[in-house]
Amino acid sequence: MNYAVVIPAAGQGRRMQAAVNKAFLTLQGRPIIAHTLAVFQADPRCERIVLVASENELDEMQALAEEAGATKADRVVAGGSERQDSVRAGAAQVMDAPLLLVHDGARPFVAIERIHALLLEAEQSGAALLAVPATDTIKQVDQEGRVKQTLKRSELWAAQTPQAFRPEVLQQAYAYADETGFQGTDDVSLVEAAGGEVAVVEGDYDNIKLTTPEDMTLAEAILAKRAGEAGT
Numbered sequence: 001m002n003y004a005v006v007i008p009a010a011g012q013g014r015r016m017q018a019a020v021n022k023a024f025l026t027l028q029g030r031p032i033i034a035h036t037l038a039v040f041q042a043d044p045r046c047e048r049i050v051l052v053a054s055e056n057e058l059d060e061m062q063a064l065a066e067e068a069g070a071t072k073a074d075r076v077v078a079g080g081s082e083r084q085d086s087v088r089a090g091a092a093q094v095m096d097a098p099l100l101l102v103h104d105g106a107r108p109f110v111a112i113e114r115i116h117a118l119l120l121e122a123e124q125s126g127a128a129l130l131a132v133p134a135t136d137t138i139k140q141v142d143q144e145g146r147v148k149q150t151l152k153r154s155e156l157w158a159a160q161t162p163q164a165f166r167p168e169v170l171q172q173a174y175a176y177a178d179e180t181g182f183q184g185t186d187d188v189s190l191v192e193a194a195g196g197e198v199a200v201v202e203g204d205y206d207n208i209k210l211t212t213p214e215d216m217t218l219a220e221a222i223l224a225k226r227a228g229e230a231g232t
């Protein structure tokens with residue numbers, strides 16, 4: 001099944017501590033968001049890209065998408081103050097798509113094979129995400145900085161994007177969020193909160209979200225490794 005993807009890039013990148021929105025920071029001379037757009041532009045199953053930008057960066061983002069040759073990104077829409085608001089504004093544009101994906105603008109390394117595995121699962125389950133098994137031991141910590149408990153690592157997975165939905169499933173989840181005021185830090189958590197099932201598809205550890213300055217160093221290393229593997 002084909003799909004439309006919503007790419008939120010309307011954040012402020014505070015943890016990146018850069019002077020500009022981190023989407024515009026460059027890796028090997030290309031803006032992060034151009035790397036992300038290239039993945040979906042190259043995927044024949046991706047029909048449309050909805051890019052979500054801050055109100056004051058709409059023109060800059062549109063120009064960047066054009067320069068990057070992302071012809072599927074025919075609209076750039078204004079985001080909101082929270083990630084969930086930005087995704088929602090973008091999703092409203094493509095609720096008629098066969099499947100709807102949400103993918104962080106700040107995750108430039110997702111592999112097309114993983115996207116296709118995710119599509120298969122979402123088609124059947126209604127909602128699915130890429131995730132990787134936790135590699136660290138995870139502690140639940142109270143407000144005073146004391147450990148409440150050590151969570152069972154074999155049951156813990158780190159959520160990534162893309163996250164994929166049959167549109168009616170996402171629509172119902174948004175209706176639930178409207179009723180309850182639920183705010184999630186990712187998109188499938190709205191479906192979970194509404195009592196729906198979410199399937200997990202194993203992703204790759206290099207599908208990182210560029211969040212802190214250290215991630216930029218890691219990202220350059222991932223690109224260099226890929227270039228080495230491709231012999232370029």
Ligand SMILES: Nc1ccn([C@@H]2O[C@H](COP(=O)(O)OP(=O)(O)OP(=O)(O)O)[C@@H](O)[C@H]2O)c(=O)n1
Pocket residue numbers: 007008009010011012013014015016023052079080081082083084086087104105106107209210211
């Ligand atoms: N109001 C928001 C907040 C986030 N995002 C986007 O959601 C993705 C993941 O969010 P995150 O990495 O947290 O980005 P920022 O919110 O920009 O970072 P920070 O929390 O450090 O400010 C990013 O592509 C970001 O641009 C968005 O579109 N709208």
Ligand SMILES: C[C@](O)(CO)[C@H](O)COP(=O)(O)O
Pocket residue numbers: 083104158159160161185186187209211
């Ligand atoms: C959606 C997400 O990337 C899954 O890991 C993550 O939850 C986004 O969180 P952020 O606080 O907006 O970075």
